[in-house]
Amino acid sequence: MELDLKTERMQAHVEDGIGWMIFNNPARHNALSLEMWQGIGDIIEHYATNEEIRVVVMRGAGGKAFVSGADISEFDAKRANVEQQQSYGKVAGRGSMWLAKLDKPLIGLIEGYCIGGGLATALAADVRFATPDSRFGIPAAKLGLGYEYEGLAKLARIVGPSSARDIMFSARFMQADEAQRIGLINFVESRETIEDVCIDYAKRIAGNAPLTVKAAKAAMNAWERNGREEEVNIVNNLVNNCFDSDDYKEGRSAFREKRTPLFRGQ
Numbered sequence: 001m002e003l004d005l006k007t008e009r010m011q012a013h014v015e016d017g018i019g020w021m022i023f024n025n026p027a028r029h030n031a032l033s034l035e036m037w038q039g040i041g042d043i044i045e046h047y048a049t050n051e052e053i054r055v056v057v058m059r060g061a062g063g064k065a066f067v068s069g070a071d072i073s074e075f076d077a078k079r080a081n082v083e084q085q086q087s088y089g090k091v092a093g094r095g096s097m098w099l100a101k102l103d104k105p106l107i108g109l110i111e112g113y114c115i116g117g118g119l120a121t122a123l124a125a126d127v128r129f130a131t132p133d134s135r136f137g138i139p140a141a142k143l144g145l146g147y148e149y150e151g152l153a154k155l156a157r158i159v160g161p162s163s164a165r166d167i168m169f170s171a172r173f174m175q176a177d178e179a180q181r182i183g184l185i186n187f188v189e190s191r192e193t194i195e196d197v198c199i200d201y202a203k204r205i206a207g208n209a210p211l212t213v214k215a216a217k218a219a220m221n222a223w224e225r226n227g228r229e230e231e232v233n234i235v236n237n238l239v240n241n242c243f244d245s246d247d248y249k250e251g252r253s254a255f256r257e258k259r260t261p262l263f264r265g266q
Contacts, residue, residue, distance in 0.1 A: 003046060010039030011061070012046075017054040017206035018199070019047040026062025032070055032117060034088055040095035048102050051265060054206035054213075056102065057198060058125065059109035060118075063191075066110040066134075067118030099124040103214050105205050109198045110134050111191065115173065120151050123158060126217065128185040129198050130176045136184060137173035157224050159183050209247045210265035215239050 003012040011022040021043045023030040047053045060066040099106070099121070108125035115137050122128055130136075138155075140147055147168070156164040163182045167174075179185045189197045205213065215238035222231035242248055247263045254261035 003043060005039050005042060007035040007039045009033060009036045010043060012039075012043045014050075014053060016203060017052060018202045019043075019050070019053040019056045021047075021056060021058040022061050023058070023067050024061040026060070026064065029065035029068035029113060030060040030062070030118070031068050031072070032092075032121070034091055037092040037095040041091070041098050044095070044098035044102055048098065048104065053104065054210055054265075055105045055107065055202045057107045057109055057202055058121075060111065063111050065113040065118065066108070067121050068113050069116030069118050096124075103217060104210075105213060105217060107198060107202055109194065110185065111194070115139060120154075123151075123154050126220075127187075127201070129187045129189055129194055129201075130179065130185045131191050131194055132176050132188055133191070134176045134179070134185075135173045136176075136179045137171065138167055139171045139173075141169065141171040154224075207260075207263070209242070209245075209251060209261075209263045211238070211242045211245050211247055215242055 003014075005012065009023075009025045011020075011024045013020050021040070023032070023036065025031060025033065025036060044056070047056050105127070106125045108122045108128040110122060110128060110130040111134060112131070113135050114122050114130070115135065116139060119136055119138055138147070152164065152168065155167065159167070159182045163184075166172075174184075176185065176188050180188050187197070187201075215235060218231075218238055219235045222228065222235050225231060246266045247261075250263060251261050
């Protein structure tokens with residue numbers, strides 16, 4: 001099933017419980033334009049509310065880049081003044097909100113460059129795969145740009161404050177092996193195998209109990225935000241839902257009967 005979007009620069013299709021989101025602007029190394037941010041919001045909102053989708057995978061088209069940051073070529077036309085910036089920010093903010101709000105596992109499949117805003121987008125993923133030739137970095141210090149607190153806090157939580165300082169202060173690019181060592185990515189796979197390996201991993205998640213996975217993601221997100229009481233209470237309710245679910249009964253039955261469980265998210 002393919003989604004009907006308002007732009008050709010984003011693509012989306014669903015297969016075997018996996019929702020794919022593809023950044024389709026290869027001529028500009030998948031730099032994010034305003035219409036692409038609109039597409040991100042539309043895609044993730046649909047995936048978040050579709051019970052058939054158990055996991056989401058995002059990747060860049062063309063193989064040269066995941067996302068290379070913002071599409072600066074459109075700034076003169078669409079971000080030339082405060083009014084335009086506010087309009088742009090509303091659309092981009094909705095896309096970012098849905099990336100953060102998605103309560104299903106989000107996987108990043110990274111080939112080639114993943115820099116600047118592209119790295120910030122990749123950080124929204126729960127698990128990241130990359131090819132050995134992938135490159136990572138935030139060159140803001142070479143451009144005079146400032147990065148907001150939320151994005152840098154996320155980076156520091158993932159790689160630690162020392163590595164986050166290195167990334168921001170030096171503005172250097174790092175290779176996949178170093179990115180994996182500091183926890184920026186989880187797995188490194190060859191160009192020939194990364195798609196199949198990523199699909200197998202996504203199917204593994206899709207076959208697990210959705211309520212359990214949802215509760216686990218909520219717990220990790222709550223921990224990242226310092227365990228605020230209201231979020232911890234939500235996690236506790238999600239955990240209770242697991243124990244009251246038909247899936248928990250199915251899991252116990254399948255274990256006794258030595259068969260693969262069939263979870264329905266209920």
